[in-house]
Amino acid sequence: MSRMNIRISGLGGQGAVTAAHLLAMAANKDGKFSISNPFFGAEKRMAPAESYARIGSERIYDRGELVYPDVIMIFHPQVITMQKSYTAPFYDGIKENGLVIINTTDDLLTDEDHKRLEDLNVAVLNHDATKLALEIGKTELSTNMAMIGACAGITKIVSLKALDGAIKDRFGKKYVASGGTATLDEAIKKKYAKKEMLLKANMDTITKSYEIATEWAEKQDLNLVTV
Amino acid sequence: MNKQVDLKGKRVIASKHVKLGQKNRKGQTYTDVNDIFYKAEQTPNFLTGSEVIKEAIRRASVGTSVAYPITPQSEAAALIGELYAEDYLDEYFRGESEFAVMGQCAGASFGGHRVFTTTAGPGTLRAMENFPMWAGSRLPIQVCVTCRGINSPLSIQPDTLEMHYLLETGMLVWHAETAQDLYDYILKGFIVAEQPDVHVPIAVCCDGFFVTHTKDTVDLSPEELCLTPYNPYESPVTCMDMEIAPYRMMRDPFVMKSNYINYSTHASWQQEIKAAVERSRKHTIALLDGLIDEHNSDREILIVTSGTAVSQSREAIRLLEEEGIKVGLVKIKTVRPFPYEEIKRATKHAKHIFVPEFNVAGWMAREIKSTIPDNERVYCGPHVAGGMTMPSEVIVEEIKTHLGIKTAQNSR
Numbered sequence: 001m002s003r004m005n006i007r008i009s010g011l012g013g014q015g016a017v018t019a020a021h022l023l024a025m026a027a028n029k030d031g032k033f034s035i036s037n038p039f040f041g042a043e044k045r046m047a048p049a050e051s052y053a054r055i056g057s058e059r060i061y062d063r064g065e066l067v068y069p070d071v072i073m074i075f076h077p078q079v080i081t082m083q084k085s086y087t088a089p090f091y092d093g094i095k096e097n098g099l100v101i102i103n104t105t106d107d108l109l110t111d112e113d114h115k116r117l118e119d120l121n122v123a124v125l126n127h128d129a130t131k132l133a134l135e136i137g138k139t140e141l142s143t144n145m146a147m148i149g150a151c152a153g154i155t156k157i158v159s160l161k162a163l164d165g166a167i168k169d170r171f172g173k174k175y176v177a178s179g180g181t182a183t184l185d186e187a188i189k190k191k192y193a194k195k196e197m198l199l200k201a202n203m204d205t206i207t208k209s210y211e212i213a214t215e216w217a218e219k220q221d222l223n224l225v226t227v
Numbered sequence: 228m229n230k231q232v233d234l235k236g237k238r239v240i241a242s243k244h245v246k247l248g249q250k251n252r253k254g255q256t257y258t259d260v261n262d263i264f265y266k267a268e269q270t271p272n273f274l275t276g277s278e279v280i281k282e283a284i285r286r287a288s289v290g291t292s293v294a295y296p297i298t299p300q301s302e303a304a305a306l307i308g309e310l311y312a313e314d315y316l317d318e319y320f321r322g323e324s325e326f327a328v329m330g331q332c333a334g335a336s337f338g339g340h341r342v343f344t345t346t347a348g349p350g351t352l353r354a355m356e357n358f359p360m361w362a363g364s365r366l367p368i369q370v371c372v373t374c375r376g377i378n379s380p381l382s383i384q385p386d387t388l389e390m391h392y393l394l395e396t397g398m399l400v401w402h403a404e405t406a407q408d409l410y411d412y413i414l415k416g417f418i419v420a421e422q423p424d425v426h427v428p429i430a431v432c433c434d435g436f437f438v439t440h441t442k443d444t445v446d447l448s449p450e451e452l453c454l455t456p457y458n459p460y461e462s463p464v465t466c467m468d469m470e471i472a473p474y475r476m477m478r479d480p481f482v483m484k485s486n487y488i489n490y491s492t493h494a495s496w497q498q499e500i501k502a503a504v505e506r507s508r509k510h511t512i513a514l515l516d517g518l519i520d521e522h523n524s525d526r527e528i529l530i531v532t533s534g535t536a537v538s539q540s541r542e543a544i545r546l547l548e549e550e551g552i553k554v555g556l557v558k559i560k561t562v563r564p565f566p567y568e569e570i571k572r573a574t575k576h577a578k579h580i581f582v583p584e585f586n587v588a589g590w591m592a593r594e595i596k597s598t599i600p601d602n603e604r605v606y607c608g609p610h611v612a613g614g615m616t617m618p619s620e621v622i623v624e625e626i627k628t629h630l631g632i633k634t635a636q637n638s639r
Contacts, residue, residue, distance in 0.1 A: 001545075021275075024273075025273055028273045035443050036441065037437060037441035038436065038440050039384070061537075061539070061542050062538055062539050062541075062542035062618070062619050063437045063538060063539075064535070064539075065615075065618070067618040
């Protein structure tokens with residue numbers, strides 16, 4: 001069986017949990033097996049928050065914290081610079097030929113980090129997801145969309161069509177979440193006159209990010225797992 | 228009384244409720260539980276465990292639900308509020324604490340409603356006094372326990388220690404592995420708990436977050452079908468009346484004194500509650516297809532456990548199989564009644580029995596050890612606690628180390 005394990009480390013309020021759910025929902029729509037779950041402590045903005053999406057060709061049983069991921073996404077520089085992550089270093093456990101996508105403009109890794117990741121043939125993309133979110137989604141709350149787009153662009157683990165469907169399911173219908181998530185959902189909905197505009201802005205952010213990442217991936221010598 | 232019918236080779240209970248086949252105010256048809264699960268088409272959905280609780284309650288003809296927020300059950304409790312707003316429930320309100328909630332549930336159940344509530348971790352412990360009270364009063368209330376850490380320092384992540392506290396309350400205690408189990412157990416749990424020869428409360432437990440907050444594929448029965456309602460007139464004890472036993476016991480001077488009448492009254496009633504839990508076996512076996520599930524249980528190495536630990540073990544077995552190590556699995560679905568005979572039989576050929584658990588106490592391993600002969604075969608572990616994840620790789624490592632197989636880690 002083939003399997004891709006995706007670990008997302010972010011800060012509370014950035015939509016890391018939503019991102020894992022969307023990837024899993026999209027994989028499900030693409031006919032793959034998937035499971036996603038969050039992991040966090042007290043629910044507050046800027047506190048460490050992780051989520052995990054497991055996508056495979058056969059039924060997946062295991063759940064909980066992903067100790068050995070193929071793909072790691074870092075939604076905020078503070079995950080690295082202030083060690084707001086459940087593992088130290090943040091890439092601990094990454095598998096050979098893995099992928100790390102970091103939402104940053106600058107290289108945040110030390111020489112030792114680079115060496116260790118190179119030894120494992122892990123590719124690293126520094127991706128300015130927040131800038132894309134502000135430009136296209138018109139809000140930094142769309143950062144998670146840009147990160148999902150990058151992940152899909154490089155790994156092709158889910159299709160854009162399936163992501164579009166997942167976004168419609170998540171934001172187009174009534175959704176009851178925890179208090180914090182509900183507040184942020186309301187905040188982002190208020191930024192748009194109509195729900196359709198929110199859905200479109202999210203999808204545009206994903207698509208643009210997908211294209212940038214695809215272009216980057218074509219220039220790399222990647223040997224990622226496929227599902 | 229219920230008649231026995233044969234369906235798909237299983238002996239199951241068929242509802243004879245007067246409303247069977249009629250429609251409720253939401254247009255749902257009151258349907259026998261067997262028809263809901265075994266005749267109607269089940270449709271796959273991709274949902275979180277919390278959403279699955281909502282969908283089960285939508286189809287459960289619940290009268291009253293009482294809510295109190297505590298992670299990780301808060302979303303489920305809020306979603307049941309949505310159902311109330313949509314008129315699926317008669318009563319829904321918020322208690323002042325878990326202790327109050329369980330008391331309010333008792334009131335609603337005494338009054339003849341089907342009652343459902345949810346709690347977790349410290350909430351379960353705060354409410355604890357009420358659980359044996361429910362059982363002693365023969366109230367078939369269902370509480371969904373979304374397990375989380377109970378100790379200080381605080382943890383909101385799953386830890387199954389709270390289930391251990393429930394074992395001798397006189398409740399049925401079932402442990403769901405997945406959101407699918409949770410859906411099935413909630414609906415089937417009402418039916419088993421409400422049988423006249425059972426009629427005790429039920430705790431449907433799942434591991435918080437790993438089930439409640441995890442999105443997974445779940446087959447749901449049609450929304451148009453709901454369980455037949457609870458029939459309070461089938462209760463084996465009278466409606467609450469302080470002049471008639473068992474409630475009279477609560478106020479009568481002769482039982483409130485320390486004397487032999489008191490002792491024997493309590494002893495016989497406690498035995499009756501225990502017997503009622505045991506009598507639930509036949510109904511549970513029919514509806515859950517046995518108290519345990521077995522996969523290759525004739526193998527020499529076995530994993531025996533419940534809840535998410537089963538899921539992690541399934542993956543571990545897959546990993547071990549790749550290395551040529553063959554391991555069987557026994558999944559325990561009901562912890563009360565405990566499947567003594569089933570486990571004894573299933574572990575007959577095993578030389579090594581591993582019991583991975585999401586708690587530091589290892590209570591499940593103790594239960595198994597007290598059940599089977601040659602219990603030195605039981606290896607208590609691996610354990611995680613306080614909400615830690617149990618990666619499948621950890622199970623693999625511990626099994627190999629115990630069997631004396633060298634690994635990169637244990638030969639360091």
